[in-house]
Amino acid sequence: MIALKKRHRIAVAWAHDTNTIAAIAKAVNKGFIDAVLIGNPSEIRKTCNDEGIDYKIFTLMEADNESHASTEAVRLAKEDKADIVMKGLIGTDKFLRAILNKENGLMLPDAVLSYVCALEIPAYHKLLFITDPAVIPFPDLDQKIAMAGYAIEMAQKFGIEKPKIALIGASEKMSRHFESAVDYSIMCKMAEKNQIKNCIMDGPLDIFLACDKQCGKIKGVKTPVDGDADILLFPSLESSNPFYKGLMLFADGKIAGLIRGTKKPVVVMSRNESEISKYYCIALSCLMA
Amino acid sequence: MVLKNMNDLKRLVDGGPRKKLVLAAANDQHSLGAVIRAWKDNIIDPILVGDEAEIHSICSSNNYDITGLRIIDEHETEKSVETAVKMVSGKQADILMKGKIGSATLLRCVLNKEWGLRTGNLLSHFALFEVDTYQKVIAVTDVAMNIAPTLHDKIAIVNNSVACLNRLGYTMPKVAVLGAVEMVNENMQATLDAALLSKMNQRDQIKNCIIDGPLAFDNAVSLESAQLKGIKSEVAGDTDLLLMPDIEVGNVLYKSLVFFAKAKVASIILGAMVPIVLTSRSDSEQAKFDSILLAAAACR
Numbered sequence: 381m382i383a384l385k386k387r388h389r390i391a392v393a394w395a396h397d398t399n400t401i402a403a404i405a406k407a408v409n410k411g412f413i414d415a416v417l418i419g420n421p422s423e424i425r426k427t428c429n430d431e432g433i434d435y436k437i438f439t440l441m442e443a444d445n446e447s448h449a450s451t452e453a454v455r456l457a458k459e460d461k462a463d464i465v466m467k468g469l470i471g472t473d474k475f476l477r478a479i480l481n482k483e484n485g486l487m488l489p490d491a492v493l494s495y496v497c498a499l500e501i502p503a504y505h506k507l508l509f510i511t512d513p514a515v516i517p518f519p520d521l522d523q524k525i526a527m528a529g530y531a532i533e534m535a536q537k538f539g540i541e542k543p544k545i546a547l548i549g550a551s552e553k554m555s556r557h558f559e560s561a562v563d564y565s566i567m568c569k570m571a572e573k574n575q576i577k578n579c580i581m582d583g584p585l586d587i588f589l590a591c592d593k594q595c596g597k598i599k600g601v602k603t604p605v606d607g608d609a610d611i612l613l614f615p616s617l618e619s620s621n622p623f624y625k626g627l628m629l630f631a632d633g634k635i636a637g638l639i640r641g642t643k644k645p646v647v648v649m650s651r652n653e654s655e656i657s658k659y660y661c662i663a664l665s666c667l668m669a
Numbered sequence: 670m671v672l673k674n675m676n677d678l679k680r681l682v683d684g685g686p687r688k689k690l691v692l693a694a695a696n697d698q699h700s701l702g703a704v705i706r707a708w709k710d711n712i713i714d715p716i717l718v719g720d721e722a723e724i725h726s727i728c729s730s731n732n733y734d735i736t737g738l739r740i741i742d743e744h745e746t747e748k749s750v751e752t753a754v755k756m757v758s759g760k761q762a763d764i765l766m767k768g769k770i771g772s773a774t775l776l777r778c779v780l781n782k783e784w785g786l787r788t789g790n791l792l793s794h795f796a797l798f799e800v801d802t803y804q805k806v807i808a809v810t811d812v813a814m815n816i817a818p819t820l821h822d823k824i825a826i827v828n829n830s831v832a833c834l835n836r837l838g839y840t841m842p843k844v845a846v847l848g849a850v851e852m853v854n855e856n857m858q859a860t861l862d863a864a865l866l867s868k869m870n871q872r873d874q875i876k877n878c879i880i881d882g883p884l885a886f887d888n889a890v891s892l893e894s895a896q897l898k899g900i901k902s903e904v905a906g907d908t909d910l911l912l913m914p915d916i917e918v919g920n921v922l923y924k925s926l927v928f929f930a931k932a933k934v935a936s937i938i939l940g941a942m943v944p945i946v947l948t949s950r951s952d953s954e955q956a957k958f959d960s961i962l963l964a965a966a967a968c969r
Contacts, residue, residue: 521855522855552872553872553874554865554868554869554872554874556820556821556865562865564868565864565865565867565868565869566853566855566861566864566865568864568868569853569863569864569867569868569883570853570864573851573852573853575852575853601872
């Protein structure tokens with residue numbers, strides 16, 4: 381991963397689980413973050429001892445329960461005492477409620493809450509950015525436009541100036557019966573008119589046209605993405621989520637993802653994700669901070 | 670292959686085989702003149718269906734010599750239209766033209782399920798203009814028939830018009846999907862339809878043409894205007910076909926071109942088995958004649 385210059389401060393809400401604590405410890409020891417672990421201090425200390433981690437490398441802060449821990453983490457970010465907020469052993473819904481809170485939350489004004497991840501798979505020649513496999517179930521046109529914007533932004537942070545974004549469907553044909561195909565056609569025209577900037581966009585495209593260089597020639601479909609996609613935008617959570625999980629399960633995929641639309645980076649991972657995945661997410665959040 | 674003016678249109682049909690044109694309810698002062706002129710110019714072989722005595726009376730008052738012209742005597746208007754339409758579906762005529770009868774009545778017969786001229790396609794109005802201030806003829810659709818076309822309708826309208834232009838010798842006519850602005854605006858359906866039609870054209874789902882849009886009228890017809898706005902488009906400034914968002918703006922454009930720009934115009938209905946000439950009393954004699962020319966050129 382890219383070398384990071386600054387030591388970012390991360391506030392972890394209900395930092396009770398082993399994977400989270402271990403990932404945080406690794407990042408602290410690597411020198412790119414300082415961490416505040418919010419929760420039950422004695423429980424945190426116990427987990428540290430069990431894992432052979434020195435709890436003194438962290439700042440511990442007391443909270444009564446998961447919701448309280450979430451609001452405390454958000455408060456630290458709002459008061460500029462933290463640069464990044466991370467979810468610990470809490471259900472995503474509870475945690476996001478604190479983020480989304482109208483008065484005390486962390487949302488940018490009028491922003492769409494969404495999620496983008498970077499996926500590394502040996503079978504593909506570069507990183508693939510996927511959206512939105514975690515937050516928006518059935519994005520409408522405006523949400524898709526926001527998703528594209530976030531993914532482009534993230535790709536740019538990784539040094540890709542004008543990422544190729546494939547709007548994914550089951551076919552490359554436009555059909556008025558598929559809302560996704562209609563939305564994608566509108567987005568492509570917007571990109572053509574520079575209303576969506578800094579990308580090379582095409583869709584609808586199937587995965588083969590998006591990621592397989594031979595496919596365009598074989599199918600006789602001309603597309604500027606042409607098997608070289610940086611970003612895959614999916615029509616629904618139910619299509620993108622199984623996609624990335626399938627790649628992790630069957631194609632040795634590694635991911636790092638981030639919530640977007642917030643004033644400061646928010647790291648949300650499944651409670652059962654591995655330590656290494658959480659570590660990558662922490663690193664990603666520092667890149668985006 | 671591009672038509673610069675109505676003379677070029679005439680050159681397409683000059684010297685070719687004469688098309689059979691059937692005039693329904695032919696006892697009509699307003700349409701007979703144009704039909705007879707086209708006959709004398711060897712463009713068409715007319716068949717007049719209507720009140721024979723009245724036809725002769727109109728012709729003699731106008732000094733039309735109709736010796737040798739085929740007339741089928743039919744006194745009842747509706748019956749004369751039915752006869753005319755059946756001649757077309759019976760492959761005895763290549764063009765249907767409206768005489769002394771309302772458009773709605775004629776079209777009802779055209780759409781008759783048993784003996785009509787249905788093809789399963791949407792019927793649409795196609796107008797071809799010659800304007801002094803544009804470098805070639807320009808087609809406009811649909812200014813008179815489809816009131817508020819949906820995307821599905823617009824696809825049919827484009828396909829009808831492109832097929833017609835193909836028959837006029839245009840291999841890849843340039844189609845501008847018009848809007849009030851050239852950017853996509855979620856509140857402006859015309860701009861969204863333009864995006865969808867562009868994509869369908871890109872994916873070869875609408876063939877034999879180049880579609881771009883949304884384009885505002887000035888960008889569509891003026892390369893300079895398009896360049897001033899930084900618009901990069903294969904169609905801008907070089908449009909062959911203007912696709913109108915709805916009938917109101919289409920009809921207003923049509924009439925503005927005729928009244929303010931003194932444009933020449935030819936119009937036909939597409940989508941039936943044969944081109945249909947539906948001139949109205951307010952059309953000039955030249956427009957009626959040019960419409961017959963267009964119908965003859967547009968025949969398969």
